[in-house]
Amino acid sequence: MSVPILEVKDLKKHYPIRRGLFNKQVATKYVVDGISFKIENGQTVALVGESGCGKSVLLRTIIGLEDPTEGYIYFKGQRYDQMKKNDVKEMRRKIQLIFQDSLSSLHPRFTIKMSMEEPLILYGMKDAKKRDEIIVNTLNQVGLDPEFRFRYPEQLSGGQRQRVIIARALVERPELILADEPISALDVSLQAQVLNFLMDLKEKYSLSMLFVAHDLAVVRQIADHIMIMYAGKILESAPSIEIYNNAKHPYTKVLLESAPSITKGIRDEGFNLNLKIGDTPDPASPPPGCLFNTRCILADEKCMTVIPEPVEISPNHFACCHKI
Amino acid sequence: MLATITRRILQGLIVIIGITVITFVMLRLIPSDPSRTMAPNATEEQLMQLKEQMGIGDPIPTQFVKYVKNLMRGYMGYSYFQKADVSTVIAKALPMSSILLLFAIIIAVVFGLLLGITAAINSNTWIDRLISGFSVLFQSMPNYWVGIILIQIISVQLKLLPSTGYKGIRYSILPSIVLALPMTAVLIRNIRASMMDSINQNFVKAAKARGIPSWSSLIKYSFRNSLIPMLTLFGTQLGVLLGNCVVVEYVFGYPGIGMQILNAIVRRDYYLVQGLVALLSSFFIIVNMAIDIGYIYLDPRIRKAQGGL
Amino acid sequence: MKQNADVKKQQTVQPDVLLEVKDLKTYFYMPSGAVVKAVDGVNFTVKKGSVLGIIGESGSGKSVTSRSIMRIVDEPGKIVGGEINFKNRNLLKLSEKEMSRIRGSQISLIFQDPTTSFNPYMTIGEQLIEAYLVHKKASKEEIKQRCIEVLKMVGISNHEEIMKKYPCEFSAGFRQRIFIAMSMIFKPDLLIADEPTTSLGITIQAEIIEALIDVKKEAGNSVIIITHDFGVVSQFSDDIFVMYAGRCVESSPKKKLLLYPRHPYTVGLIRSVPLLEARKTKRLKSIKGFPPDMVNLPKGCAFSPRCEFVQPKCLEEQPMLREIEEGRMVACHYPLMDYRTSDDTTLE
């Protein structure tokens, strides 16, 4: 078995809540609370969770924008914090991050060329002509007219900007792409366009990808493996077919059930949500026992007290629930 | 929430102390020697004795320690040129300046709100352009120049209002108008802008969609929402007002705090300047502190963020 | 106008029609001088007790349509043409006073972002009471009773505690629930929901749609739901009305539209919507090109630059909305008469 391109072991990211005159810490926000997973070479793992479940923080910790409170991150087997300086630089070239809102991830006063040139300059490509060449053919690859590189971000439409961001990520021939809801901000017709385009790139450059989304339907086409995240923890993780056909955790079932779909529309089926009215738990004061017990109708005394251990349902299909 | 209030008060105190220390040190750095101005033709060792008596002989730090000790006992030092305690001099000048400031603030706030809201309600009509036009004009007029011109026209030629000194309320009408002018202009334009901005808020549109007739939803909803930006503006404009107060008193010869400060600095009357500067700056800082703390009670969202709800 | 003649011909005023919008035009006169035809000749009807789903991408004019019905179009927009017959009265002819009496009592509008549609300085109780007093004077007790009823209608039981709190103390989903209750105080005949769930999470969105369904069942009002999410429209509405570049491209009963879409844009939309079920093809069939620039729309059909079945005529002449089957209208010169959704997906 080859070394996984990315491995995360029991990663935790907690933020202190400070109150009082001298900002004493009075509570902690358990935003990411013990997450472990692997991404094999060429594999696309989808991380699905509602807003506020901590998926963006997880991504920022993996890319190194924030330091983990506990746990380790291995890139191609090498532990991130034990890497030497130029290994880190090398890793930075190989992992690229794509954000959700295309308008805020491009500097408003940089032309597209300047934004795309940054990674090249930072990784030491001195020759301007060569840089321009790479930018032109990358823009062609993403189906954008190279003339666009002299324009400013606000002169482009949402779909075009999204392609520029993806192009900027490709300029350095990455091996792993971390995509934080890359298509949720787009209109339906553009979502399909960008999704197909990502799938083509995945095959062409044998990229591995961590694809974050809030909707299970979106990742159906692109994901090989899916993880369901809720309030800082992974509740279920399985190959994508298993999730759609054999979901075990009540929260995954609710996600499948509550995604509005055309099929149910045709059969005139409403949502048969078995959910208690309530909100996702506040990460500052997570409920004891299973995190989902505040909204799960199956929750009983045991769920309220004992934190469920992952139960293996089939090869690398785990779910954390007492009721399986 | 208590923590935010105490932290804000602490910040205010640090600033007041900062200003007092800086004034104390800067005054002592002024090259010419106050004792010389007191007794121009005294001999050298008479001057030394005078300095000792005025307490300005020893090095600055020891003077400062003595000053703070006195301050603790509520004694703000002695003014040599007024031959009176600083506190008495202030007590004499303060009422006149406060009348001037009070009138100016009332005029500025009343007209600012009135004209600002009218301009906002019928925005982009001729009324709006007229009001905005006048407010930019008033804001551009240097207030000392307006003072001189009004003195010439109103008191000298038309003899309607007295122009210099202070022998009764009528003496502070003209100066307070001149003092209020620039502040009114700034208030009009900012109240108009924040009202216009709050009209486009989503919740005002939702109120209109619930059938609330536009004029009442406009006033009731938008006003409350633009209260905080108005208070912030008032806080900053207060500093400008205090500065202009000194100028207006100079132009009108109005015997208030401003006049005292000008003479005290020129005559190097250390402790009087010290007391007056402390008075003005702490007034400004305390008002701004009160406004910042006021936000918590005005806006439930801030209260919730501070954990007070 | 040819389009008007068609529509008038077979549309006698049936008793069960609550709202009939005829050739509505709302233009935005931008400071830069450009005129954006946000809504350019829209026709549809809403029957009593039925749900009309309006679907369209951003910039298609669906929100402006809802604002025009309520006559609260933002600056610099103006309603420049057409009629809005609500219970056989043309709302465009009413005075502002009469219109404000209808808003909130007979037609209510639910906004997209619950975090900004409440007055942050008043408690929920104060806002509910004010929403009541605007239209009808009544005793405190009577108002309180009605508020408790509407809150129960959307599944909120602890009304005592809620009435005292400020909006900022609740989650976005909960606030939207309260907003729905607030708009039901006077049992309006028509409830317009403008993207009510776009800013909410998937599970919260499902809860809110369920709340809208319960409210409709209990109060029997008609609903116009406006969204860009095809799933929401297909699961909640009786008729679907597809908008593109300020105009209606297709309107028909839900099932027929989902199974046998006729306009190329609707076909493209249905094919590009990600489905939970497996697809026959590995890739989603997406619509090529980019959304229309509303300031300078192409001559002829606005969708022509992105249409796979474009013909010379489409580039010349703007297609008119015409009836191709009973109750089905399409604005296309060459509608795809024999297309079935099951060709591309597993939908039957």
Place this chain on the structure above:
Amino acid sequence: MSERIKKVLSFLRKNPSFTIGLIIILITLFIAIFADSIVPFDPAASSPKDRLAPPFWSSGAKPGHILGTDYIGRDLVSRVFMGIRTSVFISFLSVGTAIIIGMTVGLISGLSHPGPIDSILMRITDIQMGFPFIVLAIIILTLVEPTVTSCIVVLSLASWPAYARVLRSNVMLEKEMDYIAAAKAMGASSTRIAIKYLGRNFLPSILPVMPMDIAGAIITESLLSFMSIGIQPPNISLGNIMADGRNYISTSWWITAIPGVVVMIIVLALNLMGDTLQKYFDPKLNK
């Protein structure tokens, strides 16, 4: 380039108030730069016989002295022109220094936001704002010779806190944006981020504040010299022309009125420009 010129021309056409302001300011700059060559008389040359001559439109006007003369017969037009030169020179330089100080303080405290450096710098800004400006000006100008440079320093002390505050809030806001996170993820150093990324956004945040600030500086400069603590003769400032004319106000009112009107027009023009720039750059308004 022509595309950018077209853009500017259309902006001017659409904002008439800005254009009027710009024209007045250009004329003022022209006068300020070429003051000594376009002055009809030597501003310091006194001719007692032409003493207190009224401006050309009233009787008894002396030929050549369009706006009349002052109490020792010096030509008002030439003195006003020289006064404009001093005012423009001092206010532009003082605002320039204020921007530099404000920028450095704003950038440093914005970048180190949650830290102690930020709170120290903010307390210093509060102290500067808390100090009643006129008092500070008088103390400093008696501390140090009231030369042109000391005036510039004093005036810049008045306005740097505003710039520091504006830039600090912009930097704090921008620090959280995704494109900064993306730059960090790419391994960009913090100095590169501060200069190349944050630096480009300084202009749009300063530009709307600048005209109002220069207007304030012109008023304050003339005020200081009016109170004879600012620019001392032989330098000429609009303020000390007004101060000279003050005791002849009942007979020859124009000596005081005219410099005041000149200051008002310049400040009005700057305010008009400032208003339009504020609307143009305010993200909320043109979303």
